Amino acid sequence: MIAKLCPFPLSPEGEKRIDHLLNRYPDKRSALLQVLHVVQDEHGGYLDMDCIKYVARLFGLPPAEVYSVASFYTMYNLRPVGKYLIQVCTNISCSVNGAEEIVAHIEKRLGIKRGETTPDGKFTLITVECLGSCGTPPAMMVNKEYHEQLTPEKVDKVLDACE
Ligand code: FES
Structure with missing residues (x-):
């Protein structure tokens, strides 16, 4: 049923992981964040609305509730990302120690700005x-x-x- 409901081909390993997580906690909602991770991994690194609706169905939740969780955390990508997702921290400790220089270096090397993907879909x-x-x-x-x-x-x- 887990794989049947899924809007994209789910690997046997992914199905096994989801099944394990759904049965791991007394209240299966405790597994929501982890299941979102599995679905994201299985779906090429991002969650679209079909993924959100799928997870909502697994948990018996409204899609809006699952979307509100997925959109709160930066570790979930709500649009396609490259094969390599580079996340540079620009908060205070990293900023005062050269994070902006690092971002500028990556932007120059890859020819993209923050928030963008290289045309070959790699980064x-x-x-x-x-x-x-x-x-x-x-x-x-x-x-x-x-x-x-x-x-x-x-x-x-x-x-x-x-x-
Ligand atoms: S990792 Fe915490 S400020 Fe960069």
Whole structure:
């Protein structure tokens, strides 16, 4: 039923993860954030309205409620992103330690501004409020990997590895 309701092909592993999460807590709503992550992973890194409606159906919730959760957190993408999602923290600790320089370096290297995706669909660059690495600034995430105490040279090495 989990895979049948899904508006896109769900992998057997994704179905297993969702099934496990839906049965893990006494109140299945506790699994909402985690299920949104699984659906996002399975749907190429973002959630569209069909994904939101699907999750709403799984939880017996109004789609507006699921959308309000997904739109609150920056870790959910509500539009398509590149293969590599680069999130640079520009909050205070990172800012005073060169985050803007890092953002400018990435923008120049990739030829895009923050919020944009490269024409080949490979990279999306966004800035976020805090990655929880305030003690090792400036910090960024590329997909699920953390990179800290960044310099332009370090950023180049990370991006080279993605090319
Ligand atoms: S301020 Fe940048 S990780 Fe917290």
